[in-house]
Amino acid sequence: MPSDFLPDALGRRGRSSGAQPRNLLWVVCVIGALAAFVLTTYVIHTQLAGASLWGVLVAPEPGNLHQLIVYDSTLPRVAMTLICGAALALAGAVSQQVLRNPLAEPMTLGIFPGAYLALTVAALWAPAWLAAYREPVALVGGGLAMLVVFALAWRQRLASLAVILSGMIVSLYCGSLSLALAISHFQLLSGLMIWGGGALDQQGWHASAALLIRLVVAAAAVLLLRRPLGLFDAGESTARGLGVSLMRTRFAALCIAVALTACVVSAVGVIGFVGLAAPTLARLAGARRFHQRLVWAPILGALLLWVTDEVVQVVALSGVVGSQLIPTGAVTSLLGAPILLWLLRQLKSRPDLRADAPTAIASSRRERPLRLIGALALLTVFASVASLTFGRGLDGWHFVDFAQIRALSFWHGPHLAAALVAGTMLGLAGTLIQRMAGNPIASPDLIGVSSGGALGIVVAVFAFAAPGPLQLFLACLAGAVGTLGVLLWFGRRAMYAPERLLLIGVAIGALFQAVNGTVMASGDPRAALLLNFVVGSTYYVQPPAVAAAVVIALAGLVGAPLLARWLELLSLGDGTSRSLGVRVSVARLIVLLLAALLTATSTLLIGPLSFVGLMAPHLARTLGFCRARGQLLTSAIIGALLMVLADWTGRMVMFPNEMPAGLMAALIGGPYLLWAIVRAPSPVR
Incomplete structure (x- = not known):
């Protein structure tokens, strides 16, 4: 340096x-x-x-x-x-x-x-x-x-x-x-x-x-x-x-x-x-x-x-x-x-973050990726079914019969769908940002997009008497887009260098923490409710919000692979991308817009505290998915799987109380990230 x-x-x-x-x-x-x-x-x-x-x-x-x-x-x-x-x-x-x-x-x-x-x-x-x-x-x-x-x-x-x-x-x-x-x-x-x-x-x-x-x-x-x-x-x-x-x-x-x-x-x-x-x-x-x-x-x-x-x-x-x-x-x-x-x-x-960032990337590519992707998808389906049928009750651990599942479907259904959709969007957004920045430690958590979205919801909670799902979504999207605007404004001079994005993320994340700390210290009765949202509870998720999130997640699954060529070249650096005909500023703008939309929607469902957007791309690359399309699809599936497991664990670990899914994902994902950094290869001297 x-x-x-x-x-x-x-x-x-x-x-x-x-x-x-x-x-x-x-x-x-x-x-x-x-x-x-x-x-x-x-x-x-x-x-x-x-x-x-x-x-x-x-x-x-x-x-x-x-x-x-x-x-x-x-x-x-x-x-x-x-x-x-x-x-x-x-x-x-x-x-x-x-x-x-x-x-x-x-x-x-x-x-x-x-x-x-x-x-x-x-x-x-x-x-x-x-x-x-x-x-x-x-x-x-x-x-x-x-x-x-x-x-x-x-x-x-x-x-x-x-x-x-x-x-x-x-x-x-x-x-x-x-x-x-x-x-x-x-x-x-x-x-x-x-x-x-x-x-x-x-x-x-x-x-x-x-x-x-x-x-x-x-x-x-x-x-x-x-x-x-x-x-x-x-x-x-x-x-x-x-x-x-x-x-x-x-x-x-x-x-x-x-x-x-x-x-x-x-x-x-x-x-x-x-x-x-x-x-x-x-x-x-x-x-x-x-x-x-x-x-x-x-x-x-x-x-x-x-x-x-x-x-x-x-x-x-x-x-x-x-x-x-x-x-x-x-x-x-x-x-x-x-x-x-x-x-x-x-x-x-x-x-130079590209040269020094610790990674846990597999050096070999997966020879038969479709088989492993299918296995991960089946595992996600199995985890989803298990989250509905197996758990704790007043009589201890037990399997739930079909009548009980049907009776509680109005409550468990939106929660499970929110976890699946949020994990999918975070996996996609994390891969987009990491590929765009050429940096495997970049994620919505670290560049401030999720914190900006959560800040928008905090404003909506105190600005409106009873904000509905649409108002919360628009406020969250406005916060994420506003953060994106700051990223673009301050990052343009350095061609959106990854370290510039990290610095902005630190500032916006600290700003959100300051607002959250002020609210918690104010004694306002809405502070406890806001705390549950900030840490990612699916308890308050409404079906209309889940339906809108499903549409956006499907759009992300369709749109993200269309950017695969850009993502492959952007991760190689600005000079290489330009020499191969990529308009770097336009490509990064489109990638950031899609990532911001996915992040804002997932933040509305599970809050800003989740390492899934950082973990899922890491796991996908560790499994050998080094090409952009394969990594995008695998990260989406892994993200969905992690969020389902986090949602189920959050409901079971403190039964009858519930630990929010977003917070459980952070608690589960933190040790993995620490382990990934520890096993990173030491520099050659």
Whole structure:
């Protein structure tokens, strides 16, 4: 990967004329500090209600409630905000430096989701530990998640792309486990959901003082590593030639990032995007060298979180949202997603995903593909029949007779059809996207199309009093198409490069998570219903929606094979495709439109949380289906089979309660994806 993975976009014109790029660090910091100071002054003035600010700073009166609130809550909150922003920015700067990738930050490396999952488990089964040892619990969770990422990327010698992709999958899986626990223990975890959204409320100075000490210790450790870390700017080969142990340096640096992130999570919850945006802003504003970013990234991170938190408090004081809580972490992601998308346009040099992406692709082609396709289709039919006839009841496991099947057909029929159709569409969409991008780790889950569709449904649920199936479908399609528009707009400059699509997917996925976290923390009664949809429950699927999905799935089965030639050539790269007469931009546009339509429809049925779109093409290629038509058909059948199994398992595993099919597919598919990365061949050196 080129050492300068983010250009100096702000000074591009000056560079072309021979002048040095402008340094805007002081300007950005002064503007941010003034904005935060003005907002803080307004908040404190409102809270004091005429009381003396000087008295608060010198000696607050014991009986003056307004002064006590400012002294014990507002001012410690400002301090905590600055410390958390600086800590996350430092963790992000170190991660991006050693991995040489702008995607690297605590969220994408699995640290945040791992720490939050550990806290969720402790809240349910060891509440005493959570009360007494919150920070060690978060540290263990984040550390274990990072160790899993290290283990997955170890055979690739902790290559930056391998670490990033492993972290993304670990993040998705930990998030799926947390949602599974939230569904089964919604009332017990409601408080943790509010806190997990990034709650900066303080009751005294002890928490901020303790976190400041940890930040100073971590900063001292980074200072000791500044020389080997700085050599990464010259490229990995140069750093290795100068005697730097890449694996040891990466391991030590990422351990520091884990420790910092776990401390922040245990103190205030999950706050995303600061670790991603602050180092990038520092580089774009003029911090070219690593030692400069070590200083300016924490400053910008502290200012970014300070401004965001003050905006949250001003909105809360205005009464626009009533008495509902607004988690600062969710708002940070809401503001950070557009920032990331803007920064994306400044991205000049990029990692080559085609060459380094871990794969589990069979090297030999299937000699008799029709026989295996027929066997898979029969297996899907058998699984469908078994899901209707065998299961658990009040008397334990048993087979259901024909009369019972007929009596419950009005309920089981749409559910089974939804699982079959959704799996078929996800298998097709995953193959289309992987072929188009030439990257076997691309899928609707990772490029944000499914998250965009789910975001559209969230808007519809709160915009309409009682949205019907047609309204939900149109909202989901609008969200997916809107995401597609963003993909096309930002990806056109780089000819829809796969890494550009992944970056956009991270931004849109984080935006959806922020909206979802805000809803969960608001206390709105529709939050529980929305949670069931988000995780992919077929319980609420209506026959009209299934009928529309069947039509779209059949259209996909007919239309996708017609694009087989394009798919074969697009996976070979832009130059080869053009030389063989393919209009790359037109071909990718049509493929993305079809994939978006299939993804939006499947999202309406089972929600956005499903690894089927990533697993089915992998399994098809592992079985030897390397040609586009064979892989499309096989992926569709495998996707249908996986979703039927996930739907049946979800109904049986927690009987009489139901685990949503989409979530079960993620829980089942996660271990396979981890295994696929582990067995990927190590690079030749």
